[in-house]
Amino acid sequence: MPLILDGNRVRDEIKSECRPRVERVLANAGRPPGLSVVLVGDNPASQVYVRSKTKTAGELGIYNETITPPASITTDELLALVNELDNRPEVDGILVQLPLPKQIDEQRILLAVSPDKDVDGFHPCNVGRLATGRPGPRSCTPAGIIELLKRYEIPIAGKQAVVVGRSDIVGKPMSFLLLQENATVTICHSKTRDLPAVCRTADILVAAIGRPAMVTADFIRPGAVVVDVGINRITDRAEAERIFDPSRLADFDKRGSLLVGDVNPVDMARISSAYTPVPGGVGPLTIAMLMKNTIESAERRTGLC
Ligand code: NAP
Numbered sequence: 001m002p003l004i005l006d007g008n009r010v011r012d013e014i015k016s017e018c019r020p021r022v023e024r025v026l027a028n029a030g031r032p033p034g035l036s037v038v039l040v041g042d043n044p045a046s047q048v049y050v051r052s053k054t055k056t057a058g059e060l061g062i063y064n065e066t067i068t069p070p071a072s073i074t075t076d077e078l079l080a081l082v083n084e085l086d087n088r089p090e091v092d093g094i095l096v097q098l099p100l101p102k103q104i105d106e107q108r109i110l111l112a113v114s115p116d117k118d119v120d121g122f123h124p125c126n127v128g129r130l131a132t133g134r135p136g137p138r139s140c141t142p143a144g145i146i147e148l149l150k151r152y153e154i155p156i157a158g159k160q161a162v163v164v165g166r167s168d169i170v171g172k173p174m175s176f177l178l179l180q181e182n183a184t185v186t187i188c189h190s191k192t193r194d195l196p197a198v199c200r201t202a203d204i205l206v207a208a209i210g211r212p213a214m215v216t217a218d219f220i221r222p223g224a225v226v227v228d229v230g231i232n233r234i235t236d237r238a239e240a241e242r243i244f245d246p247s248r249l250a251d252f253d254k255r256g257s258l259l260v261g262d263v264n265p266v267d268m269a270r271i272s273s274a275y276t277p278v279p280g281g282v283g284p285l286t287i288a289m290l291m292k293n294t295i296e297s298a299e300r301r302t303g304l305c
Pocket of ligand 1: 141164165166167168169170171188189190191192195208209210211229230231232282283284286
């Protein structure tokens with residue numbers, strides 16, 4: 001039976017480690033760590049993500065606020081808002097929820113968040129720190145995956161790791177973090193030739209593609225550790241029948257949809273030695289790591305480390 005890497009369990013561990021650190025900032029600085037979230041417009045998915053982030057911050061005693069400019073905001077107006085937050089001493093972390101409306105120059109906005117308050121780890125300065133192995137905030141989802149692997153004592157050093165996906169948010173930082181842990185890393189993308197053959201070389205296979213159940217049995221070396229980053233909602237019953245074990249179809253009929261990752265769940269459970277389920281694997285870790293980054297920023301900014 002493969003080991004199921006339980007993201008909810010690791011999230012709870014990380015959160016319980018955060019609580020005393022929040023207390024310590026409060027005791028030393030006379031204020032808790034502070035997180036400002038900028039949520040532009042009314043994208044329902046973004047609203048759900050932001051609510052989960054601020055709810056978790058609230059549970060941990062982190063001061064949090066959500067600023068909600070209208071979708072019609074200009075790049076200059078949003079820059080002014082980010083600069084204002086950057087100048088507020090009690091704000092340790094600034095998170096600009098993506099995606100931004102089309103008229104906004106996303107790169108200019110992300111550059112405007114000072115590297116010390118960049119709790120998403122997206123600023124080029126922090127990407128450079130990651131690439132050169134210097135301390136700094138790391139992109140939350142890949143950092144959470146490393147936490148998960150370490151807490152399950154999955155060896156990384158010397159292993160062959162294949163990351164499918166090269167986004168700035170997941171694929172690239174994931175590859176750098178695995179390299180930092182001394183894995184031998186291959187990065188794949190949509191132009192990679194014979195993707196299944198490359199993936200079959202992996203001791204650790206990370207799928208961050210955004211295509212439902214694209215990674216099937218022929219991609220997975222028997223005994224590999226499989227990390228499925230994808231979150232895709234299936235609403236078509238025929239697709240659900242193709243992807244899931246028949247025992248899951250009752251769930252589909254009840255809800256009208258099911259979540260699936262980028263890896264076929266039946267193949268992953270059959271062939272891997274350990275894997276992250278969807279939901280309940282990688283997903284829960286992202287917010288926990290955001291909290292950790294916010295607390296670390298507060299600790300740095302208040303002279304605790
Ligand atoms: P993204 O920016 O769309 O990047 C997708 C990557 O996959 C790209 O590098 C793309 O290659 C590659 N790709 C697409 N089709 C491919 C194919 N047929 N063969 C090989 N590579 C292919 O997506 P992302 O933001 O990295 O997110 C990836 C997935 O992770 C999504 O399902 C997203 O919802 C999920 N996600 C989950 C969390 C979490 O907390 N669990 C957080 C973030 C993202 P090119 O570069 O060549 O186009």
